[in-house]
Amino acid sequence: MDLNTVVEIRDARHPAPWRPGDAWLGGGTYLFSEPQPHLRRLVDLSRMGWPPVRRHADGSLEIAATCTIAELSAFARGLAAGAAPLFEQCCRAFLASFKIWNMATVGGNLGNGLPAGPMISLTAGLDGECLLIAQDGVRRRVRVVDFITGAGRKALTEGELIRSVTLPARALNCRTAYRQASLYGLGRSGVLIIGALDPLDGSLAITITAATVRPFRLWFPLPPTAGALRSAIEAAVADDEWFDDIHGLPEWRRHMTFHHAEQIRRELGEAAR
């Protein structure tokens, strides 16, 4: 929709002091989807020229904030890594269609901080770390699980930019399992659980997203028993951290989390044997 209070588009390549009413413009698929009467300027990231994805020498994968979902999906198709299938699975968890993938960006999804954000699920599940750049140029790195602090809440200061998110090689080499549940067919995620089994040491990480107000990554040195997994989830997620909105009752989300986490435990447990 038209954002009628926006009076200026600024190119992010030419820095200028951040002002109230400024917002970073990635793909625009969120900003243009709701009224934003508080905004006056959009700082356009589309000409930054950041390579969408870069494989570093240490095997880690750096995904630029401006990488579109379509670019990520295309890249992952050629990715030789244990976790490769997870990329497309998470892309498909978007409520939005492939048309939106052409515009929406990974950074935008992270920056929105919604529990159902599938790029949050993906990068939290693979132990990702955000690179943030503050207005004064100071850079810091924050793990995705710590970056999202609540439903729609994230550890960003005023004007701070998400530059990229990096997935460590160790996580990329994991064998992964994925489960998603929605109230609707191909619908918005009410529950999204990712399992990552590390072939090097047999450790298992279970990441809970969408069902909870923020991502939870539970790490087990060895695949746990069913009871231990359930206890660990119960201990980690407080009662008021099960997300309560129109896309699922909290008690259903909690149940579906146990249900799918257990399925993942079995799937990866059998793979480990």
Added chain:
Amino acid sequence: MRVEVNGRAHHEEPRAGQCLRTYLRERGWFGVKKGCDQGDCGACTVHVDGRPVHSCLYPAFRADGCAVTTVEGLASPEGDLHPVQQRFLDAQGFQCGFCTAGFLMTTAALGPDELADPPRAFKGNLCRCTGYRAIEDAVRGVKNTEEPAPGESVGRSLPAPAGPQVVTGTARYTFDVDVPGLLHMKLLRSPHAHARIVAIDTSAALRVPGVRAVFTHHDAPERHFSTARHEHPEEDPDDTRVLDDTVRYIGQRVAAVVADSEGAAEEGCRRINVRYAVLPAVVDPEEAMRPGAPVVHDKDGTLHRIARPRNNVVGEAHGEIGDIEAGFAEADAVHEDTYRTQRGQHASLETHGAVAWIDEDGRLTVRTSSQTPFLTRRALCALYDLPPEQVRVVAGRVGGGFGGKQEMLVEDIVALAVLRLRRPVKLEYTRAEQFYGATTRHPFTVHVKAGARRDGVLTALRLRVVANTGAYGNHGPAVMFHSVGESMAIYRALNKKVDAYSVYTHTVPAGAFRGYGLGQVMFAVESAFDELARRLGLDPLEFKARNVIGADEPMVTPGGHEEDLHIASYGLDQCIGIVRRARAETGAGLPAPEGWLVGEGAALAMIATGPPGGHVADARAALLPDGTFDLAVGTAEFGNGTTTVHQQIAAGELATTVDLITIRQSDTDVVRHDTGAFASTGTVVAGKATLRASRALADLLLDFAAAHLRVPRADCRLAEEAVLHPGGRLPLKELYAAGRAVGVECAADGNFGGTPRSVAFNAQWFRLAVDPATGEIRILRSVHAADAGKVMNPMQCRGQVEGGVAQALGSTLFENVRVDACGKVETFAFRHYRLPQYADIPRTEVHFMETADAIGPLGAKSMSESPFNPVAPAFANALRDATGIRFTELPFTRDRVWRALHEAGVRDGHARGSS
């Protein structure tokens, strides 16, 4: 900025925050539609450098240097249709057509991988009309349309006359007009559920550059009216002002700002300073009826036609036949429960809105997205003391209605602005405003008590019905009365009792919605009888079959019998037969996944083929100088397909083909009167007027030809483009010229008053599977039997049934306008209010009954609202069969289904299966 659109270069700079959708529309590319403006519905899909995007989310400035293709650019420059356009025409993969450009542009961009998985490919495209089967046919290249010989149109699947315009993006909907000097209106809406406006300061708003005027309650007429449109205005309470000094729901309009741009109007709204005296509010209808509850309308009941204003009861119905207590005493089993239906939204893809101006003759002209142009003119005349000849109301092609546009929600305020400013003014609702500033389906609470004997005879049926009509009573009493009509009359019981209330609350108003109350009460009654049969150990379908009225029986409600209502054809037995056959075919349909619970269930429905109290339609058929015909009808086209049917009826009477009949419609200038396209009357009432006009014209042509040729009338016969006579063939062109020479006008009028009326029948049956571990439900098979009398156009009628079933599945499974404890609508976008998507809707097998109605035109009956009504109870009955649990509250979302199963201790099929 340089952007090439369909090969044409545009250089105008976009506004900084402008999206590509409005940039394109402002350049005249009206094929790009606004369904949601939020990226959810896909109606605005275009290609940017070959990639499909939602243009409402695409920052316009980023199109600099790009090539954009809209639906107008899909065909070749020579005008040859793109294969996808041709396939949508051949399959008629549309109804209202408002979403079609988006589907075309999406389909044209699909690769083989995506085409292999249509549910996923069409995640970003919503269609509210079709139920997606016709779209699937279009994608797969199935041809559904026919081209029959002259005079043989009736009963064949002719294509919609507007099809070529729909698939090329040239069909003109409400806002697809370029009006020079147009001003834009935006509405300031109430943040309070109940408040008195103490003061309203518009001075800052008026200082915003571009703002031309601000209207408040001080500018509005004192008189009250109802936004609901009926032939007889006294059916609805007069409780609404154009702008009021009291607000009664969150979202009610408080002021209107008119400005040079939407942006300036929005800014004007933000600068209005309103001082409210907040008053206590009530959002629950039961609480609203209790003594001491806040009064929504402190008005004179007689003057405003409100039954009991102090109790918030806008209308009520009470009646009893037989002796209800004796009926229960006689019963061997009694079922008693409370059933609840939720608020729903029509979600027509085209929002409400109107564009109005003063024409060169000084007439107020209103172009609006309405089902009732004639009644809207009547209301505007009454409101502003204008004579009818000073007001013209026109509907373009309407992008979906479903009852939501049987209201005057915008025309009144737009007319006020135009009459004051003498400038053209447009008001176009946002998708969010559709949810909190329009109307909804009435939420109902129905307490049922039903009793039957061991031998399966129903002895007593008692209903207590409470309908929440929201802050204004538009359609409230009428919906309530209708809700307990056919739903109770379809079953024979000597003892029936009803107490029904339409109740004001401080919430968004409810209004007319497909089914008009029947669906809500049928959910209760059809569920209750299923349950009652089970208690008696009887088969639920056979129990119902035993108690439904027969062809010669009276239709009796506790209120008595409606004089002009007749069973002029009876297909209910055939409908039940279809369900029996479906149940017996155990191998048909999808297999159930292992560990899932399986059940089947049915529900029946009856509906009158028109509203009580009359429904008027005029039509005029005329021979034109070139030998073709002109047909003028009042009724609007919003995808219901009645334009096709009118052409077919006329073509049949005039022995021609539909391409030689031009239809002019939905314009108060073209005929004297038309009550409107609602209450399922497009075919049975307006169609009958068309039949009469066409038949009269055929008679006139033959009379005149016989006299002109001096041959016996009996020897003359109408044929394609000529009158055949013993001496040869008199072309209609020559006949027209001969008539003109002697002053004979070859035109005839037809009229129908909508009475007497018949009834149509429907039955729906599902087999489904439920996963007790997750609450997920899969429809294994869906069968619908429809008694539409003689089916005028099988392809379109099937589309009406499929669309009705799909819309009803939405309300069965997930659609829900949620209102919080303060009365605020929480779901105001499609991402929060789930509409059925391609992935959600299974194929429904549609069967038509072999009946011919004695009242309807050429034996036809209505089939537009009624397919909706049996769906939810059939689903609930199948769910009961599968799980043993009676679900009494809609919708049946997975989380609620799982919770109910969990609480009832229904075993986890998966755990059993895997351990």
